[in-house]
Amino acid sequence: MAETADRDANQGLRDRLAEVYGQYARLRSDLDDLQQRLAAVRVSCESDDGLVRATVGPRGQLVDLSLDQRIFRDADGDRLARTIVATVQEAAAQTAGRIEELMVGYLPADSGTLRYLRDNDFSALLGRYDRG
Structure with a gap:
């Protein structure tokens, strides 16, 4: 038995x-x-005027930049620089959102990694809980 x-x-x-x-x-x-x-992951964004197209990779790094030939008709380099930066930043933000969507099933909702992706807050990523 x-x-x-x-x-x-x-x-x-x-x-x-x-x-x-x-x-x-x-x-x-x-x-x-x-x-x-x-x-x-690759995300491409186009500027509002359609003259700048930026593509970023999974870490938000710029992997491609296209400038429409019409952009050279305006000699305002500062405006061009601001447009490029804004377009790259938008693509990077969308990339972080896509990465978060992929990771959400594998990490706890309150994990520092997801909070960092959501809020771009390095203290969440580094686990700084001693603030108070």
């Missing part, structure tokens, strides 16, 4: 281990896919 109970308990443990391992394997596979999707 005790031997049967031991076998049943062992089978239960084996079944639970198989279930946990299956969950781990699925999570590992999902994380591999997530890593590829994160690395592939």
Whole structure:
């Protein structure tokens, strides 16, 4: 009788281990896919006047910049610089939103990483909880 109970308990443990391992394997596979999707993120934005197009990668880094030839008709370099900066910043903000959407299923909602992506607050990312 005790031997049967031991076998049943062992089978239960084996079944639970198989279930946990299956969950781990699925999570590992999902994380591999997530890593590829994160690395592939590219967001392009166009300026309001349609003369500047900026594309940024997953870290918000500028990976492409296109200037319409019409932009050179106006010799206001400061305005051009402001337009480029604003367009790149918009693309970077949209990229952070896309990264947050991808990460939300893998991190707790109150995690520092998600708060950083949402609010661009480095203290959330670095875990500064000693403020008060």
